[in-house]
Amino acid sequence: MTRDEIKDVIIEIIEDIDEDAEMDGLNPDEPLRDQLDLDSMDFLDIVMELRKRYKLQIPEEDYPELASLNSCVNYLEPKLKNV
């Protein structure tokens, strides 16, 4: 998957969690939690959805890597390169 494709997947998952989420104007380098109505349970939803879609097992210590849109993409890029 390309970086753009990964980004689109993350946005799609977030929109599925909260369809009222304002994704336009999202700063990709700022924490998602500061910009959207997301809490720790929502982040676990993102982790679960990635597991369901790509059989990705993300260890708990790596959860901070999912903080911003760009850090998600950086973290997921090597894991999803063959998808």
Added chain:
Amino acid sequence: MANLTENQRIVITGVGLAAPNACSLREFRRKLLEGQSEIQEIDLRYMGTAPAGTCDFPETKYRKKKENKRGTRAGCIGVYCANEALIDAGIDWSFYDKKKTGVYIGLTEHGTVETENEVYNISQFDYNVDYWTHHHNPRTVLNNPAGEITMNLGITGPHYSIGAACAAGNAALIQGVQMLRLGEVDLALCGGVSECTGSFGIFASFKAQGALAEHDDPKSASRPFDQDRNGIVISEGGCLYILETLDRALERRAKIYGEIVGYAINSDAMDFVLPYGPRQAECMRLALDRAGLEPSDIDIINTHATGTRQGDIEECKAIREVFNGCESTYINNTKSHIGHAMGAAGVLELAGNLLSFEDGMVHATINLDTLDPDCYLPNIVANSPKQLDKVDTILNNSFGMVGINSAVILKKYTF
């Protein structure tokens, strides 16, 4: 409970509800007086179709879709009912303190729907529990619907659920009365909710017991007291009441729907599923004694009857015993219109009769084509409503599995 002071007398000042045919008290009353069932067939996982009552209400009126998705159906129904009840009662949070407000929710069961859904979910992943949701525990803790209400409304007083099978709605109402009298809270939101139409297992269990209604026309499937009844129509729903002490209600010039003047809960101590008329009769007598009323003082008995063979007969026996010779006591049944809303049943059915205090009508028991002789009672209001000169008292029965009985008596409040 006679001679109580005004701060010990408990009144209903607000009602919020979601029923299979209505999402407000007035609409519910109108539909019950019209006598049109809105029971439909629904599809159930593994089972196929069954008649059931499902609720159509504005689910995102008081909370975001995101919260509904995270929470439970029972929570969603509860949040809607709670907000509607508070608005109906005109509660001003500068008058009442959220710290001294209690939320007491009656549940027949909880967590069955969520557990079934989650087992189905992991079945899609070869039963690998890595795919089991982190939402499972907060969704299935027993206080879930009550807790979802407090989170939505910022109520910081006590919240919990009362498990009392299908008597749970009444049991929670009684809990509210008791907590107000004890001074534990100044305002109580109480009633019952049910999400059980989401569970194939609840339907399958009633079916295995020979107690699930079947009929070619789902609207005719719920038929208490009728010769051709063959079981329960399962429904979802909710109904929450705002309870306060009479002195505070008068102080803020609240509209008063009625006063809870008597109640009782007892146990059969007999059987897992079979009802027991003599104990139901004791329960009604105890509620009457506490209210300081004679059986002949009751204008309407809103029955629990669910449309099962033995259940209906036992309740009729109990009513015959207690109300023998009470010529002006009329009997009806709300489940014939809306099915059996389980934990919400008692309170929802009481709400369906509450406006009798205003209109003097007794809504009918519908689908009563041929009365079962074993269910004979002299004043069953069948198929069309009955206009009385006035209605001053209502006794509401609600019974449940593993032998629990409840009766609540309401009296019209006259200013």
